Amino acid sequence: MEPDESINVLDGPLVICGTDPxxxxxxxGYCNTCAADQGSHTVCAVMTAEFxxxxxxxxxxxxxxxxxxxxxxxxxxxxxxxxxxxxLQAADEGCAPKVxxxxxxxxxxxxxxxxxxxxxxxxx
Numbered sequence: 001m002e003p004d005e006s007i008n009v010l011d012g013p014l015v016i017c018g019t020d021p022x023x024x025x026x027x028x029g030y031c032n033t034c035a036a037d038q039g040s041h042t043v044c045a046v047m048t049a050e051f052x053x054x055x056x057x058x059x060x061x062x063x064x065x066x067x068x069x070x071x072x073x074x075x076x077x078x079x080x081x082x083x084x085x086x087x088l089q090a091a092d093e094g095c096a097p098k099v100x101x102x103x104x105x106x107x108x109x110x111x112x113x114x115x116x117x118x119x120x121x122x123x124x
Contacts, residue, residue, distance in 0.1 A: 001026075001034045001035075001036050001059065001088075002034060003026065003032040003034050004032065004033050004034055004105070004107060006030065006032055006045035006105070007105070007106045008100055008101065008102050008103065008104055008105065008106060008121030009096055009104050009106050009108060009109055009114055009117055010102060011106070012102060012104060012116070014030055014031065014032065014102075014103065015030075015102045015103045016029045016030055016103060017029060017030060017031050017079050017080070017081050017100060017103040018044070018080065018081075020078075021071065021072060021074070021078065023044075023079065023080045023081045023082075024041065024081045025037045025039075025041040025081065030081075030103070031044045031081040031103055031104060031105045031107055031108075032105060033107050039083035039084075039085070039086075040083055040084040040085065040086075040107060040108065040110070040111055041081040041082065041083055042081065042082065042083075042084050042104060042105035042107050042108035042111075043082040043083070043084050043087040043099055043104050043105075043108050043112065043117070044079060044081055044082075044099060044100040044103035044104045045079070045080055045081075045082045045087060045096075045097040045098065045099050045100075046077065046078070046079055046097050046098045046099075046100070046122055047062070047074045047075065047076055047077065047079075047080055047097055048095075048097045049076045050080070050095045051090055051096065052075075052076065054090055054093065054095045054117050054120065055090070057087065059091070060086065062074045062080070076088060079100065082097075084107075084108045084110070084111035085111055087099075087108075087112055088112045088116070090112055091112070091116055091120065096120050097120070099117050099120045099121055099123035100122050101117060101118070101121050104117060110122050
């Protein structure tokens with residue numbers, strides 16, 4: 001699995017999203033992607049209680065610890081590489097988390113329009 005070029009949505013170098021917990025499709029802290037990443041884990045988002053509750057409601061519980069996968073569960077404030085489709089779904093429902101544009105992979109724009117990502121941009 002060779003990662004795609006590490007370019008962010010602003011056409012700059014992709015910066016790290018988060019390492020505590022370690023995120024990303026490759027679990028390297030970056031929202032890198034490749035052809036095998038069917039979910040496009042490309043949006044670097046800062047978790048909120050509202051989004052975590054929404055994600056759990058729609059079937060992807062990110063907040064419950066899963067020790068068998070060495071996963072402590074996410075809490076508000078944690079950065080995480082979200083699937084682009086889930087982010088767009090949350091945006092449509094009015095509960096999308098903030099996004100770190102510099103850490104969001106350019107491939108996210110194949111699913112989420114750049115103007116929607118910009119509208120949810122976190123202050124850096």
